Amino acid sequence: MRRLAAVIAATLLVLSGLTACTASKGDTATTQVGSSGFEAKLDDVTVAGGAKVAAVSTRVVLTREKTALAPLLRSKYVQSVGSTVKLTLGTKLQPKTPITLTFTIDKSKVPAGTASLGVLARSEGSSKVTVLAGRYDAKAGTVTVNTPHLSIFDPVFMAVGSFLSDISTTASLTFKAVYPAPEQCDSRATLDGAVYSATPAAGLVPCLSAKNGKVQVALHSTKGVPVHVTPSPSGFTGVEQVTTQPSDAAVRAVLRAFQGTKSSEILGGETLTYSFDNAKPLTSVSATNDFITSMTLYAAAVFESVLEEAYPSKQLENATRLVGLVSCFRDAIAPAKSESDPETRGLVGQALISCAGLIPVAGAVVQLLAMIPSVIMNAFVLIADELTGNKTGVVRINQVVKPITSVKLADYLAYSEGPYYQYRFDSPSGNLQCVISQGEDSSPWGCLARSFTWSAPTNLPDTYGETCAQFESVRLPGAMIASYPGGGFYNTCANNDTTSLNAGKVLPLNSKISVRGVTCTSGRDSSGAEQMTCTGPSGSALTMSKAAMTFKQPTSGWTP
Structure with missing residues (x-):
């Protein structure tokens, strides 16, 4: 450069x-x-x-x-x-x-x-x-x-021939510059049993990771040519902030300032990160070399050079001037469709003529361009033609979902005496503690959230028609317990024996446990938080996470 x-x-x-x-x-x-x-x-x-x-x-x-x-x-x-x-x-x-x-x-x-x-x-x-x-x-x-x-x-x-030859040679090296991808770059990631993989295309190297219930695909632009990217499926919105290498030239920073931190255009050396979950995964990213941004980037480098030579000791003033020049040029060539469009050369020429005149000492460039416009325009389009390698490409994100696995019941048996038992299992963090049991008088099942932000329902029936006060107790916050596999949810008191035992064994994400018609699955909600989803006989159901809780009472065979 x-x-x-x-x-x-x-x-x-x-x-x-x-x-x-x-x-x-x-x-x-x-x-x-x-x-x-x-x-x-x-x-x-x-x-x-x-x-x-x-x-x-x-x-x-x-x-x-x-x-x-x-x-x-x-x-x-x-x-x-x-x-x-x-x-x-x-x-x-x-x-x-x-x-x-x-x-x-x-x-x-x-x-x-x-x-x-x-x-x-x-x-x-x-x-x-x-x-x-x-x-x-x-x-x-x-x-x-x-x-x-x-x-x-x-x-x-x-000496226009020598001038354009030098431009073409150096521009070719500039646009074909290679920006290395990070040394730590995985092409695979696993989230709750779903395995994702991706392959590079069009100078974009995808690096995958999974954390906080999300898959992140970081696209690293390894070539000097700016690319326009379009994620699929249509309407995908999981675009994170664009990051720029600290060593990037000032003109890239100026151009990025116009595009914002969230952009569908990636400059050389930049990284654009997408984030999604298993429910709404990213399937592909189409990439096309961006002609307008390439020309703007090239023109910005030219303008920066002129400013540095003309005003070597006025860096702050030059930065302000450069912003104006980049804005002028980009707006002027915005209507251009592609480098092959006949009108493009005229637009590029007009942009160079009008915007160069904004540099106080460079007004004479207008006369030069007016004298040999076709030569200059052809040179700029020739530079664009240098970008034809890997003109387009598609980064595909492949998803393979592993089936939900059933755990061994014996590993989760917390209590057993004769015909009576309790199976206990927790979410990976231990915040959600669940039970499926068989007792002498009842066989309760359900879950307790140790930390939660949802509001407890106020319309649940009391245990056997008696309030917690009658049991010399209080309502247990965060608990949703059904009376038996086919029964409904009721107000659970703090001294209920279903909540008095120690925590259970972790039920891994993407696994389930089934006892007497009740099945609970460990997974994540749409935000990536841990979630337990349970279904019981007669239509009863419970879904619980830290942020939300929903339940369904049995549709038949149960009277509060």
Whole structure:
């Protein structure tokens, strides 16, 4: 990127408003405006004006300048190919009609077949250098320009071929830069019995992990070309924050600022993370090289280079200017459909012309682009064509769900005496404690949440028609206990023997236990929190987590 920066910065500054040194006097040719105009010649420079250029007898002075403009602009791509002259009319008058200047040039400095010739112009006392489009006559060895404003003029050759070659070479290296994926990168993850795997595509390397009841797929962009991503299924919303490598260039940070932290575009070296659960998994991510963002990123690098060269000690001001330039360019080319769209070249050209003019010292770039727009546009589109490798791709997220497994009952037997027993089992954290039992007077089953945020139901019947106060006890918070496998849920008192035993053994996620028609499954809710789901005979059911609880009383065969 630095090499590209230096190349483009030097070239753009050639065409910008740099301050040239005051020209010293040289040889002079003097004439006057006649009734039909005037013509003056000074060795290899001829200047002419029509009858209405100025009043008759107005003095015309053509002076050879000892110092050419081109060398002062410090560019290896631009060199003077003829005499530098200053033209004055009367006492600081400007012509009423355009004046024509014809320079006989040194053809040995101009490659055969080129048309990349122009004339640098700078008004005396001004710091602004402009570029006049020249008409080159290869046979005669002359370059001719028309100007409505008198200045110091210097015919120059722009080595466009070398300029564009350097741009293309460096841009290719820039866009094909490789950003390594993290050393710790797993292509598989397991969540509650569901196994996920993913394969890379289009320069995106997926790294999978599972935590807090969620699967995370972190897509790492390993190539320099920005990509547009579309997750599936349609409407998927589990997009997390985009993260950027600290070593990224300033232009990437500026571009990211426009896109926000949540984006469907990933720049080189960035990571975009998706998060989901087993109920609504991500199935794929389609990736397409993003032409508009690529061009914006490239233009931003050019603008940054110009700003650094023009204002080397004004970093804060440059940062502000760069934001404006990136915004200008991106808005200007936003209507572009693709690099193959015929209108795209025009949009890119207009964007470069209008936005380059925002740089105070780079207004002359407008004249350069106006002089050879097709060459510049073709160069930018050529850079886009460099991105055709891995143009599109799909990162597929494969899910294999393992069946829910049944545990061995003997492992969960907490109490046994004759025909009476209790099976106890807990969620992995121990927050949910559950029981299925067979007793002498009742066979309660259900769960207790040690910590919960849901509200206990207020319409449950009392145990055997008696309140907890009658049992010299209180309602046990977080408990939902049914009287027997086919019975309903009732107010559970704190001294109930179903809650007096020690905690049970952990029932692993994605496993179940079944006793006397009651089946409880250990899993997670939609937020990823632990959850117990139990069903009993006659339609009774209980679902409990820390944040929520729902239940169903039996539809038949039970009277409160």
